[in-house]
Amino acid sequence: xxxxxxxxxxxxxxxxxxxxxxxxxxxxxxxxxFWPWFAANVSVFGISYAAFVLGFGISFWQSVVVVLIGxxxxxxxxxxxxxxxxxxxxxxxILSRAAFGVTGQKVPGVISWLTSIGWETFLTINATxxxxxxxxxxxxxxxxxxxxIACIVVAALVVLASVAGYHIIMRMQxxxxxxTGIITIVFMIVAASHIDWSKVTAMPSGxxxxxxxxxxxxxxxxxxxxxxxxxxxxxYQRRDASGGQIVVWNxxxxxxxPVILVIFGLLLAGSDKKVASGILANPIGALAEILPTWxxxxxxxxxxxxxxxxxxxxxxSSGLTLLSLGVRIPRPTAALVDGVILTLGTIxxxxxxxxxxxxxxxxLITLGVPLASWAGIMIADIALRKRSYAEEDLxxxxxxxxxxxxxxxxxxxxxxxxxWGLVVNNYAQDASWNNWQGYLLHPLGLGTYDAKxxxxxGNWAYANLGVIAALVLSxxxxxILRRQKVAMQETGPIAxxxxxxxxxxx
Numbered sequence: 001x002x003x004x005x006x007x008x009x010x011x012x013x014x015x016x017x018x019x020x021x022x023x024x025x026x027x028x029x030x031x032x033x034f035w036p037w038f039a040a041n042v043s044v045f046g047i048s049y050a051a052f053v054l055g056f057g058i059s060f061w062q063s064v065v066v067v068l069i070g071x072x073x074x075x076x077x078x079x080x081x082x083x084x085x086x087x088x089x090x091x092x093x094i095l096s097r098a099a100f101g102v103t104g105q106k107v108p109g110v111i112s113w114l115t116s117i118g119w120e121t122f123l124t125i126n127a128t129x130x131x132x133x134x135x136x137x138x139x140x141x142x143x144x145x146x147x148x149i150a151c152i153v154v155a156a157l158v159v160l161a162s163v164a165g166y167h168i169i170m171r172m173q174x175x176x177x178x179x180t181g182i183i184t185i186v187f188m189i190v191a192a193s194h195i196d197w198s199k200v201t202a203m204p205s206g207x208x209x210x211x212x213x214x215x216x217x218x219x220x221x222x223x224x225x226x227x228x229x230x231x232x233x234x235x236y237q238r239r240d241a242s243g244g245q246i247v248v249w250n251x252x253x254x255x256x257x258p259v260i261l262v263i264f265g266l267l268l269a270g271s272d273k274k275v276a277s278g279i280l281a282n283p284i285g286a287l288a289e290i291l292p293t294w295x296x297x298x299x300x301x302x303x304x305x306x307x308x309x310x311x312x313x314x315x316x317s318s319g320l321t322l323l324s325l326g327v328r329i330p331r332p333t334a335a336l337v338d339g340v341i342l343t344l345g346t347i348x349x350x351x352x353x354x355x356x357x358x359x360x361x362x363x364l365i366t367l368g369v370p371l372a373s374w375a376g377i378m379i380a381d382i383a384l385r386k387r388s389y390a391e392e393d394l395x396x397x398x399x400x401x402x403x404x405x406x407x408x409x410x411x412x413x414x415x416x417x418x419x420w421g422l423v424v425n426n427y428a429q430d431a432s433w434n435n436w437q438g439y440l441l442h443p444l445g446l447g448t449y450d451a452k453x454x455x456x457x458g459n460w461a462y463a464n465l466g467v468i469a470a471l472v473l474s475x476x477x478x479x480i481l482r483r484q485k486v487a488m489q490e491t492g493p494i495a496x497x498x499x500x501x502x503x504x505x506x
Contacts, residue, residue, distance in 0.1 A: 018323045018331075020391045021089040021235050028236040030245035032170070033082070036233050037075075037253030039173035040313045041222070042180050043306035044187065044299075045126060046258045048283035049221060050265025051276040056214040056462070058206035060270055066214045067262045074223020075254035078230040079247030080379050085234030086241055087382075088389035091317070092231035093324040096374070098389055098489070099381040099478070100412075102397040104404040108374040108412060109325050112228040115367045116318035117338060119225060120158065120311040121345040126284050127154045127307040128350050133285030134300040138293065144351070151346055157308050159339030162315040163332040169312055176309045181257075183302035186295070187287075188264055194290050200270040213463040220368040220467055222258055227375050229317035239388075315339060362425050362434045365464060369419035372467045373412050376474030383479065384486040400489045407485065411477045419470030422446070424456050437466075 053063050084095040093112055097105040131150035132143075140146075161169055234246055268290075269276040278286030284303045291299055319334035327334065393399030421440030424447070425432075435454060438461070441447035447461030456462065 018091050018094050018320055020394075023239070026089060026236055026238055028234075028241075029238060030241050030249045033233060033237075033246065033249045034253035035174045035177055036170060036313060037078075037250060038257055039177040039180070039306075040226075040310040041254050042177065042184060042257040042261070043123075043310055044184060044261070044287060044303050045123075045283055045307065046261030047265035047268065047287060048279045049218075049258075050262050051269045051279040051283075052217060052221070053214050053262065054203070054266065054269055054276060056206060056210045056217070057204075058211050058214055059203045060200045060266055062205055062211050063214065063266050064263055066211060066218055067259060067266070070215045070218030071222050071258045071262070072251065072255045074219040074227075075251045076223070076247065077375060077379065078223050078227050078254060079250035080382060081227055081230035081375070082234040082246050082250045083231075083243050084378070084382055084389075085231030086237040086239070086243065086246060087385070088231075088391060088394065089235045089237075089239075090231075090389075090391065090394060091235065091320040091324060092229055093321045094394055095231055095389060096378055097394050098385075098401050099377055099405060099482075100408045101402045101404040102395065102399070104406075104409050106325050107409060108370070109321055111367060111370045111374065113318055113321040113325065115225070115228060115371055116314045116321060117341055117345070118363055118367065120314035120318065120338070121342050121349070123307045123311040123314070124151075124154050124158060124342055124346045125349050127304045127311075128346060130284035130288065130303045130307075131300060134288050134296050134303075137288060138296055147350055151343070151350060154304060154308060154311075155339065155343040155346065157304075158311045158315055158342065159336060161308075161312045162319065162335040162339065169316060172312070173309060176305050180302045180306045180309070183298050184257075184261070184306075187291070187299055187302065190292065190295055191264075191268060191287070191290060194271055194275075195267045196271040197267075200267055203270055207459055209459040209463045212465070212468075216464040216467045217365075218262075220365065220372075220464075223254060224368060224372060224375065224467070224471075226254065226313075228321075228371060229313065232317045232320060233313075311342070315342060365423055365425075365467070366420070366434055366437070368467050369423060369470050370412065370416040372471040373415040373419065373474040376415070376471045376476075377408050377411055377478040380475045380478035380482065381486065384483055385490065387490050390489075400492070405482075405485075407481050408478060411474050411481070415470045415474040415477070418473065419466035422466035422469055423464045424461055 050063070053066060058066070081092065084092065088095045088098075093105060093109050096108060100108060128147055128150045131154070132147045135146045161172055230250065234250070237246060268287075269279065272290070275286055275290060278289065284307075288296060288299055315335055315338050318338045319331060322334045322338065323329070323331060329337070390400055393401050397403035418440070420437050422438070424438035424441065425434035432454070438447065438449065438456065441456065441458070441461060442449060446465075447456045447458035449456050
């Protein structure tokens with residue numbers, strides 16, 4: 001390692017972009033994956049998410065089952081995608097070129113970039129609104145000036161950490177895990193007095209179609225919302241790292257906090273309708289309103305840090321995705337560009353838009369369909385491959401992966417069209433631009449649309465089957481139709497550097 005590389009490593013600033021990670025730099029172990037995934041998902045926003053689950057009209061116990069299955073299964077899918085990072089030591093969207101072609105990957109790449117930008121902006125918006133709410137309750141303001149300052153501070157924290165890169169983010173996430181984790185536990189102890197078990201258990205059960213709808217939303221909001229960046233954090237894994245442990249630590253780190261927090265949120269939202277309704281307008285701020293004054297500042301710290309933690313992962317990966325699309329700028333600059341977009345989006349929503357929760361959920365489901373389709377194709381590709389990626393060919397359109405994989409592109413288009421036909425816009429008035437969805441429900445006898453009220457009727461109408469359909473159908477199609485092509489891609493020599501020396505176990 002030369003003197004310049006040593007200086008960079010000592011400072012913790014990452015200059016590596018979408019290129020293959022050098023073998024000497026691949027020193028991470030599976031357990032290291034716990035920190036970024038846990039820190040990004042120990043957000044108190046997970047408590048607020050419970051109100052969205054109960055909005056499907058299901059009981060507490062149905063909701064618990066939905067949370068357990070949806071959160072764990074969706075993060076397990078992230079764990080599978082993370083295997084590609086170890087095999088190819090490159091960002092997720094570069095590794096996806098093996099399935100879509102070096103040039104063809106730009107199609108799902110754009111979807112991935114929009115999803116990451118949307119998530120990080122949403123988290124920054126929540127941090128800004130939470131700050132204003134807490135400041136108002138403390139009597140320190142909470143108006144426009146407070147929001148402007150909060151927006152600047154939060155955006156600056158996110159952008160600076162993302163520009164610094166992998167090494168600083170990993171160190172930062174380990175500290176944030178302890179800080180936010182401890183404060184969140186105290187929050188749960190303080191807020192527990194608001195739980196009314198009799199009201200929680202009295203909530204009526206919903207149909208199994210409503211339960212499936214809630215399950216799809218949970219999967220989309222948690223693991224599937226991160227799945228397009230899963231390999232970004234495993235690309236520094238040692239080449240001899242256990243694939244099973246990568247999946248386990250990725251799943252455990254991502255799922256453990258949301259499972260606990262959402263279930264606690266179910267208890268709170270089920271006990272207090274005011275909290276449940278307030279969450280829709282200001283997810284974090286509504287939780288602050290039930291807290292004693294002495295705990296508002298620690299709560300604000302935990303809320304901001306947890307949301308910043310999630311936004312940092314998003315903007316770091318969106319910068320890598322931007323580079324994978326062919327934008328020729330340094331990685332730190334790409335993160336800065338996305339930071340500017342994030343800041344502008346936050347300013348618009350906080351100071352101009354009247355509502356953001358409903359349009360965001362509509363946006364999430366819309367992008368969730370093609371993202372689920374991409375995930376199915378990518379998981380099938382990972383399952384079919386028996387060897388590491390031919391790393392140089394990931395950057396060569398004339399290489400073994402080719403410029404375009406029309407089979408994968410076709411599967412993505414067809415399954416997305418099927419998926420969009422099976423999801424509906426739950427927020428027709430706030431997001432009327434999405435009212436075109438659901439066009440297969442009536443022909444298949446799954447729902448009926450009322451143009452006058454812009455609403456659907458029928459047990460399956462709001463189950464959002466399209467996300468699951470896109471995921472499953474794309475996986476099956478890719479696994480069957482691309483089997484021979486993957487086998488051909490793996491013929492011939494593939495340079496596989498020797499693994500780093502084994503680590504002595506204590």
